[in-house]
Each structure stands twice: as C-alpha cells, then as structure tokens.
Amino acid sequence: MNDSWIVLEGYEEQPNKTYLIDQITSYSESLNELENSKDLFQFHVKDVRYLKSGPLRQCRTIHLSTGDKKLSPDENKLLEMNKKLPKTCEFLSTLKLKVDPLNMRKIGRSYVTILKPGGRIFPHSDTYQEYWNEVDRFQFYYTGHIDVDQIIGKQKFEIQAGFFYFFDHKQIHEYHNRSEIDVYLLVFDLFKL
Numbered sequence: 001m002n003d004s005w006i007v008l009e010g011y012e013e014q015p016n017k018t019y020l021i022d023q024i025t026s027y028s029e030s031l032n033e034l035e036n037s038k039d040l041f042q043f044h045v046k047d048v049r050y051l052k053s054g055p056l057r058q059c060r061t062i063h064l065s066t067g068d069k070k071l072s073p074d075e076n077k078l079l080e081m082n083k084k085l086p087k088t089c090e091f092l093s094t095l096k097l098k099v100d101p102l103n104m105r106k107i108g109r110s111y112v113t114i115l116k117p118g119g120r121i122f123p124h125s126d127t128y129q130e131y132w133n134e135v136d137r138f139q140f141y142y143t144g145h146i147d148v149d150q151i152i153g154k155q156k157f158e159i160q161a162g163f164f165y166f167f168d169h170k171q172i173h174e175y176h177n178r179s180e181i182d183v184y185l186l187v188f189d190l191f192k193l
Helices: 028-035 049-053 074-084 088-101
Strands: 019-023 060-066 105-113 119-126 135-141 148-152 163-167 172-178 183-191
Touching: 019 088, 028 172, 028 183, 060 074, 060 088, 074 088, 088 105, 088 135, 088 163, 088 183
Parallel strands: none
Antiparallel strands: 019 163, 060 105, 105 183, 119 172, 135 163, 135 183, 148 172
16 A cells, blocks of 8 residues: 555544443344345445555445435435435434434444455544544444454454444554454444534
8 A cells, every 4th residue: 555545644642532332232133234235335435546556444335324404416325325224324323322312413424334354444543634623433343353453542442243432533543354254343423512
C-alpha cells in the first residue's frame, strides 16, 4: 500500500478513551439477515485509489442510512438498502438507545463490515475532517475470535461475539483477522449534543 490514503492527517497523540460498554446477547436475527445478504457487501469506498494503491481496508461493507431528512441521491440508495436489512436497522436502533436512552442524538455514518480471514484494515486515524470532531463512534461485533487483532492507540482490545465498544476513532487503529471466520462488525456514529 502506498501513501495515497489520508491515514494520519490531523492526528494528535492523546489518552485512549476506547472501552467495552457491554456484551450483547440478542442479535441473531440481524446476523442471519447479514449472512444471507453477502451479495450486498461492496468496497468500503468507491475510490479510484483502491485500484491504484490497494485498499486501506481489506473488507466489504454495507452502508446504512444516516436518517437525514434532506436526502441526496446517494442517501436515497441507502434507504433502499435499509429496506433490504430491516432486522439490522432495528438492531442498530436498539444499540443507539443503549448509549442514547433519551433518543436525543442523531445517527451519523453507519455501516456493517465483513473482514474475511487474512483481511486487514491498515493503521489510520479518523481525524482529517471536521466531521470527526462532531461525533462519537461505536462498534458492535457480531462475530469475533481470539485470533483477530484490534489495536487502538497501541493497545489490543479483545474481539468476541456480542462485544459493544465506545471507540476512540481519533486513535491510530488497525485490524488483522488471523482467524478462520468472517468477522462481522457494525459501526455507527452519534452526533454530540
């Protein structure tokens, strides 16, 4: 991979705020829906640099709607995707209420990623746009394994099925699936109040 990706722009070393929120047990309907929809997963981004430099993320992703009332053409496509994944959208709402019980915060970006055996997400920080100062990020692992590395700010965080994290996206982070299973990960942002 060459340096054409913006991987550390805006990064400043600071204490890591990542922590495990909870271990969720009720998510099988969403996971089954995702496993039966593998054909919907595509490159994380549709950027020509994927062809020229190789992806920053060796994964496939389904992007979900942000719930914005002013819909762009891309957002309309996301709404169509949501109709194909009702159990996953319902589960996303359940997770949101776990961290926003008064339902006051708007969802920003949200997506589900599959990291296949041998796949990597290379080191980067999410700091290069103003957006990253406006949101908190959360991660939920549908599947996990001891042989999946999640390194956030030089610290390894365990990946097991049902683990729900507050994720400090401003840290340098990377992932490597050294297991023999597909890792399914739901990521969503909530705008700060």
